Amino acid sequence: MAVDNELKIELGKQGVFVTTIEELYNWGRRSSVWPMQFGLACCAIEMIATTMARYDLARFGAEVFRPSPRQADLMIISGTVTKKMAPQVVRLYNQMGEPKYVIAMGACAISGGPFKQGYNVLKGIDRYIPVDVHIPGCPPRPEALIQAFMTLQKKIDGQSLTGADRPRHLDAEAQGEFPVPEPGEHDLEPTSNPGVWTVPVVIR
Amino acid sequence: MASNPYFSLAVLFVVALGFGLAPLGLARLWAIVFSPAKPNTVKNAIYECGLVSKGDAWVQFRSAYYLYAIIFLIFDVEAVFLLPFAVAFTGLGMAACAAMLVFVLLLVEGLAWAWAKGILTWA
Numbered sequence: 001m002a003v004d005n006e007l008k009i010e011l012g013k014q015g016v017f018v019t020t021i022e023e024l025y026n027w028g029r030r031s032s033v034w035p036m037q038f039g040l041a042c043c044a045i046e047m048i049a050t051t052m053a054r055y056d057l058a059r060f061g062a063e064v065f066r067p068s069p070r071q072a073d074l075m076i077i078s079g080t081v082t083k084k085m086a087p088q089v090v091r092l093y094n095q096m097g098e099p100k101y102v103i104a105m106g107a108c109a110i111s112g113g114p115f116k117q118g119y120n121v122l123k124g125i126d127r128y129i130p131v132d133v134h135i136p137g138c139p140p141r142p143e144a145l146i147q148a149f150m151t152l153q154k155k156i157d158g159q160s161l162t163g164a165d166r167p168r169h170l171d172a173e174a175q176g177e178f179p180v181p182e183p184g185e186h187d188l189e190p191t192s193n194p195g196v197w198t199v200p201v202v203i204r
Numbered sequence: 205m206a207s208n209p210y211f212s213l214a215v216l217f218v219v220a221l222g223f224g225l226a227p228l229g230l231a232r233l234w235a236i237v238f239s240p241a242k243p244n245t246v247k248n249a250i251y252e253c254g255l256v257s258k259g260d261a262w263v264q265f266r267s268a269y270y271l272y273a274i275i276f277l278i279f280d281v282e283a284v285f286l287l288p289f290a291v292a293f294t295g296l297g298m299a300a301c302a303a304m305l306v307f308v309l310l311l312v313e314g315l316a317w318a319w320a321k322g323i324l325t326w327a
Contacts (some may be wrong), residue, residue, distance in 0.1 A: 089254070172242075176244055
């Protein structure tokens, strides 16, 4: 940080506003996150409610749900991801332009939820794509989605433009293509993307 | 040059052009310098519904569709004019009826021509 935070507050009291390119850039990015218009199951109903007047996601600059992945920054995985749907979800994620973020909404999206034992349910979308915010709940209330959204905004705000924690779109080394799983004989193949998820070792 | 009455307009034009192009140029510059492009086949696919893309975006439609659209216009225009004609029929004179007859016959001629040409049979 070029300017000391206390000095900045002191200057602010005197009517002088100091900022950095990074702050301005991140302010713009976090205030105009466009989610993708994409609902998977019952959580989608809560997502719709979040965008409506009572909860009003528009306060955060995110009311513009885009019907095309090319125009969207944020993918809200709202509901159960079945193994039939997972390749489509990963393909859509691939087609989103950088920088892209993911909120896994609800128990199903983060782990398979109540359907975890089901033969056809993916046990968490984070097996294939990097998830930024997980929200539990079945389904999470609109307040929870707004909380997740604010958490994401904080994350975007905290990303510096250089260094190891810089956002993916500024990093030439970052993974560009996320392999789309194919339906195999018993499960999706591959069963997870090793670049974003490590298979947990069960200690018995 | 400055005495030319159009000089201020030219200056305004250049400024307006710069005002429009500068942000675009800056955004492009930002993208080139800071944001590396990472294209791949999945990302560049033409179809955006999640399913595997097949074929090309530049699809060609049969010209028969075009002919059908043109012939549909005959009936479309006819209906638009016939309805008000029918509503006002009792109050119309001989001349109006003759004009309408000519109009309908013209359209029927178009249809007869298309029929004779064999356009109505789907090949």
